[in-house]
Amino acid sequence: MTEKSTMKTIHIEPITRVEGHGKVSILLDENNVVKQARLHVVEFRGFERFIQGRLYWEVPVMVQRLCGICPVSHHLAAAKAMDQIVGVDKLSPVAEKIRRLMHYGQMFQSHALHFFHLVSPDLLFGFEADPAIRNVIGVARKFPELAVQGVMMRKYGQEIIKATAGKKIHGTGAIPGGVNKNLTIEERDVFLKDIDQMMAWCRSALKIAKDYTLQHFEEIKDFGSFDSNHLSLIRADGAMDLYHGNLRAIDAGGKKIFDQVNYNSYRDYIAEEVRDWSYMKFPFIKSLGTEKGWYRVGPLARVNTADFIDTPEAEAARKEFKNVTKDKPNNITMAYHWARMIELLHSGEKINALLHDGDLQGTDLVVKGHRRDEGVGLVEAPRGTLFHHYRVNENDQVVMANLIVSTTNNNEPMNRAVSRVAKDYLSGKPQITEGLRNHIEVAIRAYDPCLSCATHAMGRMPLEITLIGHEGQVLERKAY
Amino acid sequence: MNEKTVTFIVDGKEIKARPEQTIMKACDEAGVYIPRLCAFKDLSPFGSCRVCTVKVNGRPQAACTQPVGEGIVVESQTAEIQQIRRNIIDMLFVEGNHFCMFCEKSGNCELQAMAYRLGILAPKFPYMFPVRGVDASHPDIFIDWNRCILCARCIRTSCEIDGKNAYGFIGRGPHKRVATNSSAGLKGTDADVSDKAPANCPVGSLMYKRIGYAVPIGCRLYDKNPIGSDIEMKKTT
Numbered sequence: 001m002t003e004k005s006t007m008k009t010i011h012i013e014p015i016t017r018v019e020g021h022g023k024v025s026i027l028l029d030e031n032n033v034v035k036q037a038r039l040h041v042v043e044f045r046g047f048e049r050f051i052q053g054r055l056y057w058e059v060p061v062m063v064q065r066l067c068g069i070c071p072v073s074h075h076l077a078a079a080k081a082m083d084q085i086v087g088v089d090k091l092s093p094v095a096e097k098i099r100r101l102m103h104y105g106q107m108f109q110s111h112a113l114h115f116f117h118l119v120s121p122d123l124l125f126g127f128e129a130d131p132a133i134r135n136v137i138g139v140a141r142k143f144p145e146l147a148v149q150g151v152m153m154r155k156y157g158q159e160i161i162k163a164t165a166g167k168k169i170h171g172t173g174a175i176p177g178g179v180n181k182n183l184t185i186e187e188r189d190v191f192l193k194d195i196d197q198m199m200a201w202c203r204s205a206l207k208i209a210k211d212y213t214l215q216h217f218e219e220i221k222d223f224g225s226f227d228s229n230h231l232s233l234i235r236a237d238g239a240m241d242l243y244h245g246n247l248r249a250i251d252a253g254g255k256k257i258f259d260q261v262n263y264n265s266y267r268d269y270i271a272e273e274v275r276d277w278s279y280m281k282f283p284f285i286k287s288l289g290t291e292k293g294w295y296r297v298g299p300l301a302r303v304n305t306a307d308f309i310d311t312p313e314a315e316a317a318r319k320e321f322k323n324v325t326k327d328k329p330n331n332i333t334m335a336y337h338w339a340r341m342i343e344l345l346h347s348g349e350k351i352n353a354l355l356h357d358g359d360l361q362g363t364d365l366v367v368k369g370h371r372r373d374e375g376v377g378l379v380e381a382p383r384g385t386l387f388h389h390y391r392v393n394e395n396d397q398v399v400m401a402n403l404i405v406s407t408t409n410n411n412e413p414m415n416r417a418v419s420r421v422a423k424d425y426l427s428g429k430p431q432i433t434e435g436l437r438n439h440i441e442v443a444i445r446a447y448d449p450c451l452s453c454a455t456h457a458m459g460r461m462p463l464e465i466t467l468i469g470h471e472g473q474v475l476e477r478k479a480y
Numbered sequence: 481m482n483e484k485t486v487t488f489i490v491d492g493k494e495i496k497a498r499p500e501q502t503i504m505k506a507c508d509e510a511g512v513y514i515p516r517l518c519a520f521k522d523l524s525p526f527g528s529c530r531v532c533t534v535k536v537n538g539r540p541q542a543a544c545t546q547p548v549g550e551g552i553v554v555e556s557q558t559a560e561i562q563q564i565r566r567n568i569i570d571m572l573f574v575e576g577n578h579f580c581m582f583c584e585k586s587g588n589c590e591l592q593a594m595a596y597r598l599g600i601l602a603p604k605f606p607y608m609f610p611v612r613g614v615d616a617s618h619p620d621i622f623i624d625w626n627r628c629i630l631c632a633r634c635i636r637t638s639c640e641i642d643g644k645n646a647y648g649f650i651g652r653g654p655h656k657r658v659a660t661n662s663s664a665g666l667k668g669t670d671a672d673v674s675d676k677a678p679a680n681c682p683v684g685s686l687m688y689k690r691i692g693y694a695v696p697i698g699c700r701l702y703d704k705n706p707i708g709s710d711i712e713m714k715k716t717t
Binding site for chain 2: 180181366
């Protein structure tokens with residue numbers, strides 16, 4: 001982190017304990033009052049462009065390289081799009097369940113990683129604790145049992161991914177029209193052996209997140225918080241469904257903006273705005289426009305949009321969560337952690353149920369259909385709704401790709417959270433300490449952003465470097 | 481029947497062979513693996529990749545084309561020869577665009593498997609990142625020139641096994657590449673999904689369409705055993 005008091009600009013770079021690389025810039029006036037705070041993503045990837053010309057069956061394996069944390073989400077979203085390309089609207093039961101198991105394994109490991117490794121230092125030691133302690137090593141020293149749980153839960157999820165996708169990171173399990181392997185009895189039994197322990201740890205992690213939220217409610221309820229719309233996939237009966245469903249968007253009060261929208265027509269409902277200071281686009285609900293149409297995605301949005309969760313323990317936890325806001329949507333940024341742990345428990349329950357399902361040992365892995373030219377695939381990734389959209393020519397080559405990545409959906413909310421925390425905690429302070437700066441990062445971390453994923457586009461993102469003098473005057477501006 | 485045999489030495493081991501055999505053939509039968517890329521069991525010797533370079537009585541030769549001879553002394557697994565092979569593999573990697581991480585041939589790729597066998601962790605030469613394309617115009621077969629190593633297996637298979645002439649070399653030196661026998665590209669040739677040529681491509685360059693990643697990780701050709709294991713197993717059986 002660097003601070004140059006004469007510049008009246010604070011840069012927090014890199015943002016720590018998030019996936020990918022980004023920075024925050026905060027502009028202060030001469031009285032240290034925050035004038036503007038922005039989250040910038042400084043990575044540049046180019047996936048949407050360079051997969052053009054590649055063969056469609058390569059795409060699920062290729063695009064998952066967007067990320068090393070949630071590659072399964074990209075793998076599955078792309079595979080779902082490619083199911084449509086090969087004319088398959090319904091997978092075989094074994095393929096659908098293997099993919100779901102892979103997805104819940106991914107959700108399980110990613111949420112555990114985020115909560116135990118990235119966020120727990122803030123919650124356990126406090127936002128302004130000594131940074132030498134406020135890290136995962138500090139957690140391991142003071143709360144070794146928690147650190148072990150985090151590692152073992154992540155390992156469990158990763159092993160499920162390996163058993164279903166072939167590798168813990170960047171596997172090949174989901175192929176157009178199905179999967180390339182089932183789960184053997186031997187593989188299943190390894191997971192069954194540890195599932196009870198995993199469920200116990202899920203419950204204790206949920207308790208930590210819930211207790212933290214309730215015990216610190218007064219101080220966190222406004223921390224980086226604001227009213228927002230919420231968007232997620234939803235099952236036909238209104239249940240939370242992380243793998244498949246239709247789109248539902250609600251406003252801050254819970255009123256439906258749209259519901260049960262077939263995601264193939266997402267472009268009729270969602271658009272993306274480009275702003276000249278970030279590589280990350282700003283999605284919004286078309287009918288509401290750029291000013292009012294932005295929305296949150298991810299665990300908080302999903303728990304808000306769902307009518308219920310179809311696993312008993314997570315449903316009980318959801319009801320408790322909703323009681324806090326009297327059944328209205330929860331718009332508290334820090335409540336993401338509690339919602340995320342509800343999903344961790346839900347994923348554990350789903351994994352448990354799937355492991356007892358004999359379909360996973362079936363051999364009907366792939367369904368065939370009639371080739372189409374266009375496919376859209378959506379999943380609820382750990383960080384939120386993930387859109388993959390492709391067009392393929394008659395030679396089987398990709399000619400168009402559009403990805404709206406979970407973190408991109410949360411771009412405006414993250415910027416709002418940064419701005420609010422900067423104004424509430426940093427504005428007017430004679431000295432901006434590391435602890436104060438960490439408040440900004442805490443707000444960003446609540447969204448569990450993956451900044452590498454979020455900057456996948458190419459060709460439409462203006463790159464501009466602006467040199468600003470100490471009095472704020474623009475000295476030089478260069479566009480590329 | 482009393483067949484005439486010759487005896488020669490490979491890395492100190494005595495091997496008996498028929499006089500018409502190449503060093504590689506004789507070694508294969510004896511369970512001694514000599515690394516190779518362009519050589520293929522069902523095709524005539526070609527000698528282009530030089531990965532099978534051995535020293536015969538002190539002189540570098542391609543084992544796939546060099547006939548055996550009575551009393552010759554062959555060096556194959558020496559540090560010097562292995563380094564020559566590593567350099568060749570290294571150059572093949574940097575000369576093309578070989579992105580193993582998403583290539584559908586990964587795990588079944590002889591170039592990749594050879595790199596693993598020879599202990600190559602990362603290329604030591606600078607990448608050239610050539611601009612090359614894909615010909616996907618054929619309904620069932622595609623060519624990805626990014627991955628071509630100019631071994632000519634496709635050209636030879638098309639001629640010698642498929643009875644066609646679908647592919648050939650054009651260009652010289654660094655501009656040399658495999659071309660299709662039609663200005664319209666693959667779709668203009670008589671290449672067919674029943675051809676053996678795509679199956680005999682050692683890398684992911686000439687491929688059948690829509691196979692993709694049907695074989696899961698762990699079950700691919702070189703997931704469990706290094707390339708050459710099938711030949712070396714003869715030694716122990």
